[in-house]
Amino acid sequence: MKTSLLAAALAVVVMSGEALAQAKPEQLVKQRQAVMTLQGKYFGPMAGMAQGRIPYDAKIVQRNAGFLDNLSRMPWDGFAESTKDVKSAALPAIWTDSAKWAEAADHLQTEASKLYAVSRSGDEAAVKAQIGAVGKACGGCHESFRQKQ
Amino acid sequence: MKTSLLAAALAVVVMSGEALAQAKPEQLVKQRQAVMTLQGKYFGPMAGMAQGRIPYDAKIVQRNAGFLDNLSRMPWDGFAESTKDVKSAALPAIWTDSAKWAEAADHLQTEASKLYAVSRSGDEAAVKAQIGAVGKACGGCHESFRQKQ
Numbered sequence: 001m002k003t004s005l006l007a008a009a010l011a012v013v014v015m016s017g018e019a020l021a022q023a024k025p026e027q028l029v030k031q032r033q034a035v036m037t038l039q040g041k042y043f044g045p046m047a048g049m050a051q052g053r054i055p056y057d058a059k060i061v062q063r064n065a066g067f068l069d070n071l072s073r074m075p076w077d078g079f080a081e082s083t084k085d086v087k088s089a090a091l092p093a094i095w096t097d098s099a100k101w102a103e104a105a106d107h108l109q110t111e112a113s114k115l116y117a118v119s120r121s122g123d124e125a126a127v128k129a130q131i132g133a134v135g136k137a138c139g140g141c142h143e144s145f146r147q148k149q
Numbered sequence: 150m151k152t153s154l155l156a157a158a159l160a161v162v163v164m165s166g167e168a169l170a171q172a173k174p175e176q177l178v179k180q181r182q183a184v185m186t187l188q189g190k191y192f193g194p195m196a197g198m199a200q201g202r203i204p205y206d207a208k209i210v211q212r213n214a215g216f217l218d219n220l221s222r223m224p225w226d227g228f229a230e231s232t233k234d235v236k237s238a239a240l241p242a243i244w245t246d247s248a249k250w251a252e253a254a255d256h257l258q259t260e261a262s263k264l265y266a267v268s269r270s271g272d273e274a275a276v277k278a279q280i281g282a283v284g285k286a287c288g289g290c291h292e293s294f295r296q297k298q
Contacts, residue, residue: 033183034190035183035187037179038183038184038187070215070220073216074190074216
């Protein structure tokens with residue numbers, strides 16, 4: 001468990017003491033799904049560029065990577081245990097295997113943060129490789145913790 | 150019309166040339182509504198703190214203001230003219246009075262960016278005043294461009 005994960009866990013505790021105390025489970029699910037929608041919006045074009053389906057544009061990658069870095073830190077408090085019974089694609093393993101889940105969540109944040117850093121370097125090959133690493137981090141979490149779609 | 154607005158307009162043009170070309174109107178609406186959901190998630194607690202309903206927490210304000218600064222730049226390309234006929238709370242004035250609309254959109258980005266800057270200063274009174282300014286910018290746009298709810 002890395003420091004950033006611990007920090008994130010503490011942040012959730014801090015938040016849950018106040019602002020989150022009144023958030024309804026349905027609202028939490030709506031919010032975390034909103035994050036997933038936007039992660040898709042900004043990751044999609046980068047994946048297309050890494051795969052050569054879309055012309056590479058360093059400026060768009062930088063912008064999208066900055067947004068994704070932020071977004072990757074947003075969904076986790078939306079997976080509160082109170083949301084277990086709300087209909088969604090989230091699998092029970094999120095709450096039964098919470099250590100592995102937290103590690104997967106932390107992994108995405110780490111890779112997204114690296115992508116933002118490398119997107120500012122101008123090294124296109126490195127950026128494309130890191131886009132791949134982010135994609136793997138998305139997939140790694142979805143594989144174990146999201147219903148097959 | 151400020152420079153940042155022009156930059157935003159150019160960014161939309163650049164994006165529309167590639168990544169957005171294939172985005173369906175329904176998807177664009179879903180994405181922009183996702184941004185609004187998350188702006189609410191992160192602005193809500195700050196508004197509560199500014200109004201004294203929630204204990205003031207500078208760390209949470211800093212984090213939320215950083216997220217909001219990013220989020221405030223995300224929704225605009227989702228209001229493409231192709232979405233005019235998709236059911237939503239967006240009013241036609243967005244497309245018939247697009248200069249006023251663009252100014253209102255730019256105003257939110259400016260105020261959110263200021264809030265992020267001031268949230269790092271440690272000046273609680275200034276932060277609370279700026280939270281109020283952001284709230285006004287939200288309301289200013291909703292007043293003219295969103296159906297009454």
